[in-house]
Amino acid sequence: MERRLFIRLIGGGVVTAATVGTLSACSSELPAPALAAWNGPGQPPAPGTDPRHWLLAHAILAPHSHNLQSWLVDLREAGHITLYCDRSRLLPETDPFSRQMMMSQGTFLALLDLAARQLGLRADIELFPQGEFGPTQIDQRPTARISLQPDASLRPDPLFQHIFQRRTNREAYEATAPAADAMATIAASAAAPHTVVGFVGGSQPQLRDQHRQVAMDAWRIELETPRTILESYRYLRVGPAEIAEHRDGISINAPLVRAVTALGLFDRTQAPKPGDSAVAGQIKDFNAKLATTPAFFWLTTQGNTRRIQVQAGQAYARAQLAATAHGLSMQPLSQALQEYPEQAVPYAAIHQLVGAPVTTHTVQMWARLGHAPAVGPAPRRGVQALLLPV
Numbered sequence: 001m002e003r004r005l006f007i008r009l010i011g012g013g014v015v016t017a018a019t020v021g022t023l024s025a026c027s028s029e030l031p032a033p034a035l036a037a038w039n040g041p042g043q044p045p046a047p048g049t050d051p052r053h054w055l056l057a058h059a060i061l062a063p064h065s066h067n068l069q070s071w072l073v074d075l076r077e078a079g080h081i082t083l084y085c086d087r088s089r090l091l092p093e094t095d096p097f098s099r100q101m102m103m104s105q106g107t108f109l110a111l112l113d114l115a116a117r118q119l120g121l122r123a124d125i126e127l128f129p130q131g132e133f134g135p136t137q138i139d140q141r142p143t144a145r146i147s148l149q150p151d152a153s154l155r156p157d158p159l160f161q162h163i164f165q166r167r168t169n170r171e172a173y174e175a176t177a178p179a180a181d182a183m184a185t186i187a188a189s190a191a192a193p194h195t196v197v198g199f200v201g202g203s204q205p206q207l208r209d210q211h212r213q214v215a216m217d218a219w220r221i222e223l224e225t226p227r228t229i230l231e232s233y234r235y236l237r238v239g240p241a242e243i244a245e246h247r248d249g250i251s252i253n254a255p256l257v258r259a260v261t262a263l264g265l266f267d268r269t270q271a272p273k274p275g276d277s278a279v280a281g282q283i284k285d286f287n288a289k290l291a292t293t294p295a296f297f298w299l300t301t302q303g304n305t306r307r308i309q310v311q312a313g314q315a316y317a318r319a320q321l322a323a324t325a326h327g328l329s330m331q332p333l334s335q336a337l338q339e340y341p342e343q344a345v346p347y348a349a350i351h352q353l354v355g356a357p358v359t360t361h362t363v364q365m366w367a368r369l370g371h372a373p374a375v376g377p378a379p380r381r382g383v384q385a386l387l388l389p390v
């Protein structure tokens, strides 16, 4: 795939020959500082000491749309954590109402809760303590205020054990369908108010094909819409220097893409022209992955308030951890769920396929599900980067 991309982007045999020799010296492993957060915070804090950094060191490993890590944390109030959404890290084109941002606040809260239980602490999470945001915009008010209380009756949650293994996996999945007991555990782990989860797999091949087709259509639209592909480019980090500097976004460290970028042939300030061969190649590669995806998972809610969006994010994080516990991978497919006008047809189609009437229900998450080769972790900025000045 890399070679194909390389040739498509570069086109010229001379450049290819001149560059290939240098590529063997490159590694596609991500730079260690970008992954330091995955080493964990070490031993649990001693009783009587402040546990909050330890809790946050787990929460930051949560999935977040585009890996933006739009979390800001205020620790000024002893025994409490106040969480804000970092409004300098939004996706106005692909997430125009910040619905995925709210879900990504929820994923953080879910991991924080698991870590607190591990210490015998009850995390009382008050969502929107100063009131909920309106439906289209978010503002400076906090998304959650968490009060930490010792509670001897609490038991650790087994999902905690999988925080460090969870990955968003964008590889090709094996044909083997997820086992029924795994799907049952995922569904039970994601139980939340107003929420229904569902699956489609090999027992409903026609329906699964329809899911695959909607995902293909939506992905193509996202890549062919100039302002949405440019938004993705803005958070693309190519090569070790960019990855280590930002420690967020979507990392590409494949030698061929690095070479193309270094040669100035991958211009991320311009949307690709219609019919661009690199985009066509990406669509083809992703279609091939979709065509062999054995199952899809979804999570719908009745209603779409900010509270429900955050709760959907909590449910998704738990679902993905439960999948991890069963050796299963997930990759969200957000394109068809996105509210920008070009996605109207896939948006209606996926709602219809999962039985969620658009007037009352929202598909908050839709994901590939299956067994896949292991992948490495994604960068994190670390706890310090999220802390508001004390």
Ligand SMILES: Cc1cc2nc3c(=O)[nH]c(=O)nc-3n(C[C@H](O)[C@H](O)[C@H](O)COP(=O)(O)O)c2cc1C
Pocket (backbone or CB within 6 Å): 061, 062, 063, 064, 065, 066, 067, 100, 101, 103, 104, 107, 166, 167, 168, 169, 170, 249, 250, 331, 332, 333, 334, 335, 377, 378
């Ligand atoms: C609300 C939400 C939407 C997401 N949408 C997508 C998506 O459309 N495609 C994708 O590949 N990953 C998607 N992700 C996964 C993130 O890109 C991923 O969590 C992030 O890159 C960090 O990687 P990690 O999950 O392996 O830690 C989404 C995650 C969340 C929470």
